[in-house]
Amino acid sequence: MSEKKIVSIEDRIPKLKQARKKKANRRLVLYLSFFFFLISIIVYLQSPLSHVKTIEVNGNVFFTDEAIIELSNVEVQTSIWSVDKEEVVDSLETNPIIEVAAVERRLPWTVNISVTEHERVAYTKEEDSYFPILSNGTILREYGQKTQNGDAPLLVQFTDEEYLHKMSVELSELPARILNLISEVHWIPTAENNNKIMLYMNDGYIVDGTIRDFSEKMKAYPSIVSQLDSDEMGIIHIGVGAYFESLEHMEEKEETKEQLENE
Incomplete structure (x- = not known):
């Protein structure tokens, strides 16, 4: 009969401690990453980084891009999160030339406005x-x-x-x-x-x-x-x-x- 190898508890304790330490380190890294992620979001929301810098317009034929932007009431240097998409769509679709409008936020600072004008x-x-x-x-x-x-x-x-x-x-x-x-x-x-x-x-x-x-x-x-x-x-x-x-x-x-x- 072959002899079974017996590992003493004293021999296993260092390995258990090392495994627990690695697990604790991974958890700490995860918590720190999540913490810095939240801090980054807060900084982004509170800083000019979240301000609208670009307004893209597409689908317009009769209107110029500038006219569409004026009708939408979207302004640069305002928070991208303050852009009320439903309100912008309503403003555009009340114009008799525009049949359908859509608004999309593109992070970090772009607002895209799409319109379909009446044919x-x-x-x-x-x-x-x-x-x-x-x-x-x-x-x-x-x-x-x-x-x-x-x-x-x-x-x-x-x-x-x-x-x-x-x-x-x-x-x-x-x-x-x-x-x-x-x-x-x-x-x-x-x-x-x-x-x-x-x-x-x-x-x-x-x-x-x-x-x-x-x-x-x-x-x-x-x-x-x-x-x-x-x-x-x-x-x-x-x-x-x-x-x-x-x-x-x-x-x-x-x-x-x-x-x-x-x-």
């Missing part, structure tokens, strides 16, 4: 200037320009704000490929239909329709045009149902009407 969907012309119209119907009169860029349709004779707003919303819901085909939209209300509009398209066609459900009905436009002879111009009706009426047929109808009236 520009059209222009209107007043005197000799063109003004952008946003998807919520807001006219940006401070952004007048002498020429139309051709990147959005021109709204003509929309003298009533209610119908201007309705038309703007409908245009904002159109796919870009269809919106880009529209040159002008004329509001021509009648006694029977206040929503009546006439569109002049970049491909030469005319569209007769209404503001109500315009975006949904206009989605059929590319399909209708693809079935037409490219040399035959006319009016595409998208009010009740959808059909094409050639200019030649319209002229014949007009001649027949005149003949009947003269008889």
Whole structure:
């Protein structure tokens, strides 16, 4: 039988003391680290190190960075922790141009402001200037320009704000490929239909329709045009149902009407 090695308590005590000492040292280092970490936080919060030094702005098109910062009421040299994110968002979103805003603190001293502005969907012309119209119907009169860029349709004779707003919303819901085909939209209300509009398209066609459900009905436009002879111009009706009426047929109808009236 093999003999078991017996270790006396006297031999084990130094090792136990050494292990306990290492454990106590590790605990002391942990406590000291935590203590200095808390001290560092307190110093950071109480010193200019926590003051806002940089304000970043992104997503803005119509507004300059400086204008966004002014609207936000965020100031440099104030504590980054005093920036009330909800209050800043509320300040920005009350502006009719801004649809959504977000604010983020980036330690140690940066505030990031992101905005999404309402999309520009059209222009209107007043005197000799063109003004952008946003998807919520807001006219940006401070952004007048002498020429139309051709990147959005021109709204003509929309003298009533209610119908201007309705038309703007409908245009904002159109796919870009269809919106880009529209040159002008004329509001021509009648006694029977206040929503009546006439569109002049970049491909030469005319569209007769209404503001109500315009975006949904206009989605059929590319399909209708693809079935037409490219040399035959006319009016595409998208009010009740959808059909094409050639200019030649319209002229014949007009001649027949005149003949009947003269008889």
